[in-house]
Amino acid sequence: MENLILLAHLLVALIIIGLILMQQGKGAEMGASFGTGASQTLFGATGTGNFFAKLTAIFAFVFFVTSFSLAIIAKKQSSISDEINLPALQEADVPVLEVETAPANDVPVLEVEEVPAPAQ
Numbered sequence: 395m396e397n398l399i400l401l402a403h404l405l406v407a408l409i410i411i412g413l414i415l416m417q418q419g420k421g422a423e424m425g426a427s428f429g430t431g432a433s434q435t436l437f438g439a440t441g442t443g444n445f446f447a448k449l450t451a452i453f454a455f456v457f458f459v460t461s462f463s464l465a466i467i468a469k470k471q472s473s474i475s476d477e478i479n480l481p482a483l484q485e486a487d488v489p490v491l492e493v494e495t496a497p498a499n500d501v502p503v504l505e506v507e508e509v510p511a512p513a514q
Contacts, residue, residue: 396467403460406453413450 396464399460399463399467403457403464406457406460410450410453410457413446413453417446417450
């Protein structure tokens with residue numbers, strides 16, 4: 395079911411891209427106001443704006459529905475567990491570092507040589 399919705403989602407996305415590329419811009423109807431070729435258009439004198447705009451809106455709604463359904467399917471398939479699935483560690487598996495620790499009162503002292511004051 396998920397693959398079918400994913401395929402429909404991809405096809406609808408490509409159709410929306412094609413519909414948007416086929417639409418004319420706002421300045422494209424400028425020639426129709428001067429009477430050039432408005433009667434020879436395929437969709438009439440109003441142009442393709444309404445037809446492609448409605449078709450784009452329908453496919454945009456279908457795209458939204460497929461996106462939402464894919465999100466719901468993904469949420470149902472994912473699960474967050476409180477447990478971390480790590481292999482159990484044995485005491486023998488954990489490396490032990492043997493470090494010699496110094497006593498707490500054994501603080502190194504910096505010996506400073508006294509520098510004679512400059513003569514005046």
